[in-house]
Amino acid sequence: MNVVTLCLGILALGDASGYEIKKRFDGPLRRIQEPSFGSIYPALNRLTREGLVTCTVQAQDKRPDKKVYSITAEGRAHLKAELQKSLPGPDKVHSDFLVTMLFQEMLSPAFVAAAVDERIAFYRDLMTTLDCPAGQQSAAKDFVCGYGVAVCRAAIDYLEAYRRDLPAPEPAADPAAGQKERGVLVNPQAMEI
Template sequence: MDVRTLCLGILALGDASGYEIKKMVAEGSFSFFSEASYGSIYPALTRLTEEGLVTCREEAQDKRPDKKVYSLTPAGRAALRDTLRKDPGPDRHRSEFLAALLFAEAVSPERVRDLIDERVAQHEKKIAELKGLLEEDVSAVSRFVIEYGIATQEAALHYLKRHRDRLLGELGHTIEAAE
């Protein structure tokens, strides 16, 4: 899913400016499974406009900078439908936490405990955030997506809580054995 398609999809849900698209991927129901920066959104919108998949109208605002509001054209909707017909690629999950855990063993085993404890707090925060989204966002599919996120976050959290001590015990033996 490139930023191009992401923009097309968001515009299929309603008109928006580049700034608003950025906000949606950073804070809205998109926030936990996609990301995009201005540096990719603005060029994407420019190209989509050139290709006739979206149109742009400038809206003057009171006491605020002008907005460029983009709308999906019929051609854009068709292009999106074509893309969605294809099977979505596999999820891509990058976790500095898990990498740090694996590497910490090699350079500083004591760090493992702190890493896990910080992570527990992060999961709890994320779950609270997602539950907050549930109260605003009412579309059935949005709710499904957010609850899917909550389910996985909670599973991760419970796994950490249940297995933390076992892991630290096993590492304890390793550390002692190495000394």
């Protein structure tokens, strides 16, 4: 799934500017895909060239001009065809966490424990983000969010069970576990290489 198709899909759900498309992927959707401006703007220009979307410049008060894109009938047809071309291929997970855990035998137990703690905290946080929109959203978004919640819960349960079996509870590593995203507040050098 490339950025061009993704932008076309977002525009099928409603008009938006490049900046707004980017913002949509700052929410829970960022877990699935997180395109940058450097790929979104060229994608929108290409879609416009191909007649799949139209662009209207909107002057704004005390804000820069905005280029609002709308999907055309051809764009809608193209998206349908693109999505139904074949059944979606298998997901790619691309997990640095799992790779790290695969090599955990050569890492310090404190680091492994901190990584697991951080991951539990991360998924707990993600689950609350995903869980709030119940019913009021579109059925499609509910499905995708629900899928995320189900997978999160399973991951948390599994990680918590594993955490209990871990040798050292290591209270010194806990500050790292509370961090959002990928903070580097805890110096890994400090915890026994």
